Amino acid sequence: MTESPDTLPSLRGRSLAGHMDVVAQLAELLGPDRVRAHPLDLLIYAKDSGVSSGEAAVVALPESTGEVAEVMRIAAAAGMPMVARGAGTGLAGGAIGVPGSVLIVLTRMNEIFEIDEVGATAWVGPGVINLELSNVLENRGLHFAPDPASQQSATVGGNVGTNAGGPHCLAEGSTIAHVLGMEVVTADGEVVTLGGAAPDPPGYDLRGLVVGSEGTLAIATRILVRLTRNPPDTVTMLIAFTGITDATRTVSEIISSGLVPAALEMLDGPMIEAVENFVHAGLPVEAGAVLLAEVVGHPDCTAAEASLIREISARNDATEIRTASNEAERVLLWKGRKAAFGAIAQSAPDYYLNDTVVPRTRFVDVVDETYAIADRYGLRLLNIFHAGDGNFHPLVSYDASEPGMTEKVIEASHEMAQAAIAAGGTLSGEHGIGVEKRDLMSQVFSPDDLDAQARIREAFDPLGLLNPGKVLPEGSRRFDRPTT
Amino acid sequence: MTTLRSVTRQLFERLRDETADVDADFVVAPTSLDETAAVLAAAAEVEIPTTFLGGGTHVGYGNAVAADLVVTSAGLNRIIDWRPDDLTVIVQAGVPIDTLEAEIASRNQTAVFPEIASGATVGGVVAAGLSGFRRLRYGPIRDRILQVRIATGYGKVITGGSPVVKSSTGYGVPRLATGSFGTLGMIGEVMLKLWSRPMATATGEVSNASEAYAETYRPLAALETSEGSFLYLGGPDTQITSQARAVGAEPEPGLAWPEPVNAAIRLEFRVPARFIRPAIDRAKRLGATRWIAEHGVGRVDAGVGAIDPKSFAAARAWAESTGGALVVVATGDAGVDPWGTPPVSIEIQRRIKSAFDPSGICNPGIMPGGV
Numbered sequence: 001m002t003e004s005p006d007t008l009p010s011l012r013g014r015s016l017a018g019h020m021d022v023v024a025q026l027a028e029l030l031g032p033d034r035v036r037a038h039p040l041d042l043l044i045y046a047k048d049s050g051v052s053s054g055e056a057a058v059v060a061l062p063e064s065t066g067e068v069a070e071v072m073r074i075a076a077a078a079g080m081p082m083v084a085r086g087a088g089t090g091l092a093g094g095a096i097g098v099p100g101s102v103l104i105v106l107t108r109m110n111e112i113f114e115i116d117e118v119g120a121t122a123w124v125g126p127g128v129i130n131l132e133l134s135n136v137l138e139n140r141g142l143h144f145a146p147d148p149a150s151q152q153s154a155t156v157g158g159n160v161g162t163n164a165g166g167p168h169c170l171a172e173g174s175t176i177a178h179v180l181g182m183e184v185v186t187a188d189g190e191v192v193t194l195g196g197a198a199p200d201p202p203g204y205d206l207r208g209l210v211v212g213s214e215g216t217l218a219i220a221t222r223i224l225v226r227l228t229r230n231p232p233d234t235v236t237m238l239i240a241f242t243g244i245t246d247a248t249r250t251v252s253e254i255i256s257s258g259l260v261p262a263a264l265e266m267l268d269g270p271m272i273e274a275v276e277n278f279v280h281a282g283l284p285v286e287a288g289a290v291l292l293a294e295v296v297g298h299p300d301c302t303a304a305e306a307s308l309i310r311e312i313s314a315r316n317d318a319t320e321i322r323t324a325s326n327e328a329e330r331v332l333l334w335k336g337r338k339a340a341f342g343a344i345a346q347s348a349p350d351y352y353l354n355d356t357v358v359p360r361t362r363f364v365d366v367v368d369e370t371y372a373i374a375d376r377y378g379l380r381l382l383n384i385f386h387a388g389d390g391n392f393h394p395l396v397s398y399d400a401s402e403p404g405m406t407e408k409v410i411e412a413s414h415e416m417a418q419a420a421i422a423a424g425g426t427l428s429g430e431h432g433i434g435v436e437k438r439d440l441m442s443q444v445f446s447p448d449d450l451d452a453q454a455r456i457r458e459a460f461d462p463l464g465l466l467n468p469g470k471v472l473p474e475g476s477r478r479f480d481r482p483t484t
Numbered sequence: 485m486t487t488l489r490s491v492t493r494q495l496f497e498r499l500r501d502e503t504a505d506v507d508a509d510f511v512v513a514p515t516s517l518d519e520t521a522a523v524l525a526a527a528a529e530v531e532i533p534t535t536f537l538g539g540g541t542h543v544g545y546g547n548a549v550a551a552d553l554v555v556t557s558a559g560l561n562r563i564i565d566w567r568p569d570d571l572t573v574i575v576q577a578g579v580p581i582d583t584l585e586a587e588i589a590s591r592n593q594t595a596v597f598p599e600i601a602s603g604a605t606v607g608g609v610v611a612a613g614l615s616g617f618r619r620l621r622y623g624p625i626r627d628r629i630l631q632v633r634i635a636t637g638y639g640k641v642i643t644g645g646s647p648v649v650k651s652s653t654g655y656g657v658p659r660l661a662t663g664s665f666g667t668l669g670m671i672g673e674v675m676l677k678l679w680s681r682p683m684a685t686a687t688g689e690v691s692n693a694s695e696a697y698a699e700t701y702r703p704l705a706a707l708e709t710s711e712g713s714f715l716y717l718g719g720p721d722t723q724i725t726s727q728a729r730a731v732g733a734e735p736e737p738g739l740a741w742p743e744p745v746n747a748a749i750r751l752e753f754r755v756p757a758r759f760i761r762p763a764i765d766r767a768k769r770l771g772a773t774r775w776i777a778e779h780g781v782g783r784v785d786a787g788v789g790a791i792d793p794k795s796f797a798a799a800r801a802w803a804e805s806t807g808g809a810l811v812v813v814a815t816g817d818a819g820v821d822p823w824g825t826p827p828v829s830i831e832i833q834r835r836i837k838s839a840f841d842p843s844g845i846c847n848p849g850i851m852p853g854g855v
C-alpha cells in the first residue's frame with residue numbers, strides 16, 4: 001500500500017536546525033562514517049521490501065549496545081522518533097523511516113557471542129544474518145529453526161521484530177518459540193534484559209511482548225536464541241496434483257489426521273511455472289499444484305508418517321510422489337520453494353504479497369475465493385503457501401507503471417484479507433503489520449482490543465517515540481488516557 | 485450490564501462499609517466475560533481488592549493477597565469450540581484441565597496440560613503459567629495459547645492474539661497473560677493449539693537421566709526424582725522400543741508420571757538446563773524429601789519441611805547467579821520472599837500492571853516486586 005508520508009505522525013514543531021544538532025551529536029558519538037543525513041543516503045533506506053516508503057531525518061549505524069543506548073538517549077532528548085531496522089527485507093513497511101526520525105540500523109551488530117551446545121542456546125547480535133547463524137551451527141548438530149525464505153539476508157533482530165516464520169515453523173513454531181531472552185534498549189535509552197535461559201522467569205513475559213512488536217516496544221541489541229537438535233532422519237517428498245483443490249484437501253486431511261509434519265508447503269500452477277523457468281529444479285510444470293512435505297525424527301517415525309502422507313495424497317488423486325533419497329535430492333526439492341520470490345522478481349516488475357492465515361479447516365474455501373477475487377479484478381495471481389499452518393501468500397504480480405494499477409492491486413488484496421478474516425482468520429501470519437496492514441487492524445480487533453494493545457505500548461514507551469504510526473492505527477488508545 | 489454493574493456496586497459499597505475489619509470473603513461466580521467485566525468495573529470503582537479462584541490448586545504461588553472479593557471461574561465452565569480437524573480448542577477458564585483432556589482424547593489429541601491435574605482449571609493453569617513435563621517435547625504452555633479473552637481490571641472485555649495457529653498480527657497479549665497470576669484481570673477464555681498424542685508411549689527407568697536425555701532424540705520428558713530416573717518416549721512401537729533399549733531401559737507401555745510433590749512448602753529451582761545437577765544437589769541440601777527434576781528444562785520441584793533462612797538465601801543467590809530463580813510455593817507463610825530479586829524490568833512490569841489494572845484491585849502485590 002502506498003503510504004503517503006503525511007499519514008504518518010508529523011514532526012510536531014521540530015526544526016531542521018534541531019535535527020542538525022542531533023546529527024552533529026550522533027557524528028561525535030559514532031564518527032561521521034556511521035551517521036548519514038545526505039538526501040541520497042536517506043533514499044537508500046526509504047523503503048523496505050514492501051511497497052511503502054518513508055524518510056528518516058538521519059540514519060545511525062551503531063556497533064554496540066552502549067552506542068544504541070546513547071543514540072536513543074540523544075534522539076529521545078530531542079523528541080525525535082526512532083525506527084529500528086535490520087536488513088530491510090520486511091514486507092510491511094515496518095523498517096521505513098517516519099518523518100523526523102532517527103533510523104537505527106543494526107546490521108553492524110552481527111557478532112555471535114556465545115554458543116552453549118549443552119543447553120542448546122546462543123547469544124547473538126541483532127544484525128546476525130539468519131542463514132549465517134545456521135551455517136555456524138552446521139557442524140554442531142544444532143540449528144536455528146526459523147527459516148524465512150529471506151534467510152540469506154534477513155537479520156535475527158528483524159526476525160524478532162516481525163516474529164518471522166518459515167517452512168519449518170509448522171512443527172517448531174515461529175521466532176517467538178525460539179527466543180528465550182533479550183537485551184533490549186527502551187525508548188529512554190535504558191538497557192534491560194528480558195527473559196533468559198532458565199524456564200519461566202518470574203514476572204510478566206515481556207520477552208513475549210517484544211517479539212513481533214515490530215520495533216514499537218524496544219530495540220533488541222542481543223538475543224538469546226534457542227537452538228534445535230538436528231533430527232536423525234528426514235524424509236522430503238514432492239507431491240504433484242492436477243488441481244489446487246486436490247492439494248488443499250490433502251493438506252486438510254493430513255492435519256486432521258493429527259500429523260503435524262516438519263514442513264508442508266504448497267505452490268500453485270502459475271507459481272510452479274515461474275519458479276521452474278527461473279531455477280530449473282525439475283518441478284513438474286504440468287501440475288496444477290505441488291506439495292512439499294517433510295517429516296523428521298527417528299527413522300521408524302518418519303517412515304510411518306511419510307507413508308501416511310503418501311496414502312492421503314494418493315486418496316486425493318496425486319499424480320506423482322517423489323521422495324528425496326539423499327541430501328542432494330532433498331536440497332533440489334527445496335530449491336524450487338526457496339527460489340520462489342526471486343523467480344517472481346524476475347517475471348514481473350512489481351508484486352504485492354499477502355500474508356493471511358485461516359483455520360486449516362477453512363483453507364480449501366478461502367483459497368478458492370482468492371482466485372475468484374483475482375479473476376474479478378483481472379489480476380495475475382500466483383499462490384505460495386505455508387499450507388500446514390493455514391498461512392498463505394496470494395501474490396499479485398503487476399506493473400506499477402500502469403496508471404491506477406497499484407490501487408487496484410491493493411483493493412483486491414484487501415478483499416482477499418477480508419475473505420480470510422470472514423473465515424475466522426487474521427491479517428498476518430509472519431510478515432507483520434507495519435504501515436501496510438495497520439489500517440486493517442480494526443477488522444480483526446475491537447476498539448477495546450486495540451486500546452489494550454495501545455496501553456502495552458504506552459507502558460513500554462510513554463512518549464510514543466518508537467516506530468510511531470506502525471502496527472496500531474491512529475486513535476487506538478481510547479479512554480482513561482492519563483493526563484500528563 | 486449497567487444494572488448488574490450498579491447492583492454490584494451497591495453490594496460492594498455495603499461490603500466495604502460493613503466488613504472493614506472483618507476477614508470476610510464475598511464470592512461471585514459470573515457466567516460470562518461480560519458479567520465478569522461488570523463485576524470488576526464495580527469493584528474498581530469502590531477499590532475492593534479482588535482475587536480469582538479456579539480449582540484452587542495453585543493457591544500458594546506468590547506474595548499473599550488480602551482480598552475481600554473472590555471471583556470464581558466456576559460459572560465459566562464450557563468447552564466452547566473444539567476443532568479437532570484444525571487441532572485447536574476454545575475453552576472457558578473454569579473447565580478442569582482433566583475434563584478437557586478427557587474430551588479431546590476421544591480424537592487422540594492433547595492440550596499438553598500438566599500431567600498431574602488434581603482439580604486444576606484451564607484459567608488457573610494459564611494464569612500461573614504452568615507447563616507439564618511434556619514441555620520438553622512440545623514447548624512451554626505459552627507457546628500453545630493462541631488467543632485469550634480477559635476481563636480487565638478496568639472492567640472491559642478484551643481479546644488478544646489471533647484465532648489461528650500462526651500470527652504476526654499485533655502484540656503477544658496471550659503471552660503476557662500467561663503467568664500473570666490474575667494481576668491484569670480475569671482470564672475468562674483461551675484458544676489453545678493442540679497436539680496429537682503419539683502413536684504409542686512408554687516409560688523406561690534409566691540409571692542416569694541426563695545421559696539418557698542427551699542420547700535420545702526428543703523424548704517426551706526425562707525426569708530424575710527421589711524415587712528414580714525415568715525416560716518418557718512417544719512414537720511408533722518400534723521406535724520407542726529401540727530408543728529405550730539404546731539407553732539400557734526396559735520400556736513399559738504408557739506414561740507413568742511421578743506422584744506430585746505434595747508438601748506445605750515446595751521449592752522450585754528454575755535454572756538454565758545445564759545447571760540441573762547442582763540444582764538437585766542444592767535441593768537435597770535444603771532438606772528436600774521428595775523431588776522431581778526435569779532434565780533438558782532446568783526445573784526442580786522439591787518438597788521441604790521448613791526453610792532455614794541462611795542456607796535458603798545461599799541457594800537462592802546461587803540460582804539467581806545462574807540467571808535463574810528459586811521460587812517458593814507455600815500454603816502458609818514460609819518466612820521468605822516467594823520470588824526473590826525482582827526482574828530488572830520491574831519498572832515496565834509496574835506500568836503494564838497499572839495499564840491493565842489502574843485501581844490496583846486485581847491480586848494486588850502477588851507478583852515479583854509486589855506488582
Ligand SMILES: Cc1cc2nc3c(=O)[nH]c(=O)nc-3n(C[C@H](O)[C@H](O)[C@H](O)COP(=O)(O)OP(=O)(O)OC[C@H]3O[C@@H](n4cnc5c(N)ncnc54)[C@H](O)[C@@H]3O)c2cc1C
Pocket residue numbers: 048049083084085086087088089090091093094095106126147148149150153154155156157158159160161162163164165166167213214215216218219220221341342430431434467
Ligand atoms: C524474498 C523475501 C522472502 C521472505 N520470506 C519470508 C518468510 O518466509 N517468512 C517470514 O516471516 N518473512 C519473510 N520475509 C519478510 C522478511 O524477510 C522478514 O520479515 C524478516 O524477519 C525481516 O528481517 P530484516 O532483518 O530484514 O528486518 P527489517 O525489515 O529491517 O525490519 C523488520 C521489522 O523489525 C523491526 N526490527 C528490526 N530490527 C529490530 C531489532 N533489533 N529490535 C526490534 N525491532 C527490530 C523493524 O523496525 C521492522 O518493524 C521475506 C521477505 C522477502 C523480501
